[in-house]
Amino acid sequence: MPVYKAPVEDVMFLLNDVFPIERHNNLPGFADATPDTVEAILAEGAKLCEEVFAPLNLSGDQEGCTRNPDGSVTTPKGFREAYEAYAAGGWMGLAAPEEFGGQGLPSVLNTIMQEFVSSSNLALGMYPGLTQGAIAALIEHGTEEQKRTYLPKMIEGTWTGTMNLTEPHCGTDLGLLKTKAVPNGDGSYAISGTKIFISAGEHDMAENIVHLVLARIDGAPAGTKGISLFVVPKFLVKEDGSLGERNGVSCGSLEHKMGIHGNATAVMNYDGARGWLVGEANRGLNAMFVMMNEARLAVGVQGLAQSEVAYQNAVAYAKDRLQGRSLTGAKFPDKPADPIIVHPDVRRTLLSIKAFNEAGRAFIVWTGLNNDIAHRSSDEAQRQVAEDYMGLMTPVAKGVLTDLGFDNAVKAQQMFGGHGYIEEWGMSQFVRDARIAMIYEGANGIQAMDLVGRKLGKDGGRAVMTFFNEVGAFCQENAGDESLKAYIAPLQQGLGHLQQATMWFMQNAMAKPDNAGAGATDYMHLFGLVVLGYMWARMAKAAQVKKAEGNGVAEKMDAKLLTGRFFMERMMPETATRLALITTGADTTMAMPVEAF
Numbered sequence: 102m103p104v105y106k107a108p109v110e111d112v113m114f115l116l117n118d119v120f121p122i123e124r125h126n127n128l129p130g131f132a133d134a135t136p137d138t139v140e141a142i143l144a145e146g147a148k149l150c151e152e153v154f155a156p157l158n159l160s161g162d163q164e165g166c167t168r169n170p171d172g173s174v175t176t177p178k179g180f181r182e183a184y185e186a187y188a189a190g191g192w193m194g195l196a197a198p199e200e201f202g203g204q205g206l207p208s209v210l211n212t213i214m215q216e217f218v219s220s221s222n223l224a225l226g227m228y229p230g231l232t233q234g235a236i237a238a239l240i241e242h243g244t245e246e247q248k249r250t251y252l253p254k255m256i257e258g259t260w261t262g263t264m265n266l267t268e269p270h271c272g273t274d275l276g277l278l279k280t281k282a283v284p285n286g287d288g289s290y291a292i293s294g295t296k297i298f299i300s301a302g303e304h305d306m307a308e309n310i311v312h313l314v315l316a317r318i319d320g321a322p323a324g325t326k327g328i329s330l331f332v333v334p335k336f337l338v339k340e341d342g343s344l345g346e347r348n349g350v351s352c353g354s355l356e357h358k359m360g361i362h363g364n365a366t367a368v369m370n371y372d373g374a375r376g377w378l379v380g381e382a383n384r385g386l387n388a389m390f391v392m393m394n395e396a397r398l399a400v401g402v403q404g405l406a407q408s409e410v411a412y413q414n415a416v417a418y419a420k421d422r423l424q425g426r427s428l429t430g431a432k433f434p435d436k437p438a439d440p441i442i443v444h445p446d447v448r449r450t451l452l453s454i455k456a457f458n459e460a461g462r463a464f465i466v467w468t469g470l471n472n473d474i475a476h477r478s479s480d481e482a483q484r485q486v487a488e489d490y491m492g493l494m495t496p497v498a499k500g501v502l503t504d505l506g507f508d509n510a511v512k513a514q515q516m517f518g519g520h521g522y523i524e525e526w527g528m529s530q531f532v533r534d535a536r537i538a539m540i541y542e543g544a545n546g547i548q549a550m551d552l553v554g555r556k557l558g559k560d561g562g563r564a565v566m567t568f569f570n571e572v573g574a575f576c577q578e579n580a581g582d583e584s585l586k587a588y589i590a591p592l593q594q595g596l597g598h599l600q601q602a603t604m605w606f607m608q609n610a611m612a613k614p615d616n617a618g619a620g621a622t623d624y625m626h627l628f629g630l631v632v633l634g635y636m637w638a639r640m641a642k643a644a645q646v647k648k649a650e651g652n653g654v655a656e657k658m659d660a661k662l663l664t665g666r667f668f669m670e671r672m673m674p675e676t677a678t679r680l681a682l683i684t685t686g687a688d689t690t691m692a693m694p695v696e697a698f
């Protein structure tokens with residue numbers, strides 16, 4: 102049975118020492134989040150994930166979901182009870198507004214909990230995960246009546262939510278969408294069409310399912326400018342809030358898929374289902390983007406989460422598995438062979454995952470705090486910077502954390518040799534589960550295009566310039582600190598490569614957009630390396646301070662500093678390669694005639 106221990110201590114280092122949460126005491130909800138309270142909350146969350154969610158991961162994968170002849174869906178044994186424990190613990194509404202029954206705590210705590218949940222059981226975690234996205238969309242774009250009708254039930258977890266964008270002929274290009282909405286004349290619409298790949302579209306965990314559905318109102322313009330968003334409950338809700346008759350929406354079938362078997366991926370048929378407009382007509386994508394942005398960050402967290410749990414299992418195995426002798430002589434001469442963790446290649450592999458995980462976690466905590474500032478700060482200037490960062494960092498977090506999350510799950514599987522390929526060890530599941538995160542919520546190639554095509558130039562490049570200035574200023578401030586030299590110099594070099602790549606796009610991609618398209622994925626990864634490098638530099642600085650304070654943490658901080666050095670020496674140099682790839686441009690890529698492929 103795979104192991105999992107939530108990295109609470111590492112998170113507390115981030116929240117106490119690297120990005121002190123106490124500095125944000127002026128934001129609503131933060132005054133209650135004292136370090137002790139935060140630690141207690143996360144320890145509770147860790148317990149739920151380690152003791153309730155994780156033990157159901159392998160069995161949920163093996164059993165999967167079943168669609169019954171009446172169209173209902175049964176989730177794997179134990180999932181319903183585990184979900185009920187999650188809801189009863191108040192986790193769904195941890196950061197949701199108090200007026201609808203939430204706890205109003207910082208959303209960064211929710212982001213951290215998402216990591217623990219996704220590591221322990223990705224498939225199970227998606228049921229509440231999508232609900233939280235739907236809650237966010239309704240808070241921002243729902244009418245007062247819609248908020249009163251749906252939010253309290255969703256926040257207490259008795260109703261769940263979904264997002265319905267994809268149709269058989271359109272995923273990325275939602276402008277092709279065909280689902281129709283015809284006004285019923287009473288303020289509601291009749292929704293008809295087929296949506297595919299709908300996560301948590303049907304299941305047995307909640308009394309009602311609140312579908313957020315993109316559809317085109319009769320007579321609306323073609324393309325993305327004619328798409329509207331509707332709320333379509335599985336059971337209609339009566340005036341008094343109780344459940345009424347079944348709506349015209351049903352699960353036609355479940356997909357058989359590579360991973361996340363415990364999550365029901367449904368084909369949803371809408372046959373004149375009653376729905377109500379959310380936000381303005383023909384501005385549905387705008388409203389859905391609230392949910393999509395929440396979900397993109399959450400999917401980035403899923404990538405990190407799979408990397409973390411796969412790493413923990415690989416380390417346990419590498420300390421236990423005896424094969425061969427150390428190159429420098431036996432380290433455990435009393436044993437028939439040394440554990441494989443003595444071998445440099447094994448250590449290199451494990452360290453590359455560890456160095457990613459710790460920086461990735463810092464990245465999501467930093468982004469989570471920016472998310473809180475963007476939504477809660479009353480300081481206009483501070484809010485603008487945070488909003489800019491959220492826009493800029495969302496595709497980076499989604500694309501980079503999931504690409505590398507999958508790579509790392511494969512690397513961790515490799516540590517098991519042939520045993521990693523055998524299902525019972527659980528490593529195969531981590532690889533299969535991690536794969537989807539690169540695809541849904543906008544495939545990673547699309548994230549890269551979003552970064553290069555939309556986010557870089559937005560507001561005259563304000564967001565990217567602010568980020569360059571922030572990292573540049575950090576490097577300058579700490580350039581004289583000998584103890585940080587090993588971190589600052591490589592970061593500075595990486596930042597230089599990123600700036601050169603950005604300049605290259607400005608000079609070469611305006612007139613020739615294929616240059617941007619061909620270099621986008623490399624640029625996203627170059628950006629990711631600089632962000633992760635910046636996280637390492639900040640962690641190294643905090644670790645030096647903490648080490649100097651004593652308190653028996655020297656060993657832990659030394660390990661932190663060493664991991665950061667590994668990142669700077671062995672991973673950061675990739676920025677040069679990425680820059681070189683970008684600046685080759687699109688000519689060779691685009692020269693190949695279609696028929697020659």
Ligand SMILES: Cc1cc2nc3c(=O)[nH]c(=O)nc-3n(C[C@H](O)[C@H](O)[C@H](O)COP(=O)(O)OP(=O)(O)OC[C@H]3O[C@@H](n4cnc5c(N)ncnc54)[C@H](O)[C@@H]3O)c2cc1C
Binds near residue numbers: 264300301543546547
């Ligand atoms: C398990 C699972 C769960 C899902 N859950 C949901 C859900 O809950 N709700 C929902 O609405 N959808 C969901 N999806 C759908 C998912 O979001 C889409 O599959 C994804 O957005 C890609 O769309 P597509 O499959 O139609 O691929 P396509 O859009 O056909 O893309 C195919 C490939 O072409 C590339 N491509 C397309 N256009 C461009 C372009 N302009 N430039 C460069 N490259 C391009 C893409 O990157 C991709 O690699 C889910 C999918 C799966 C498999």
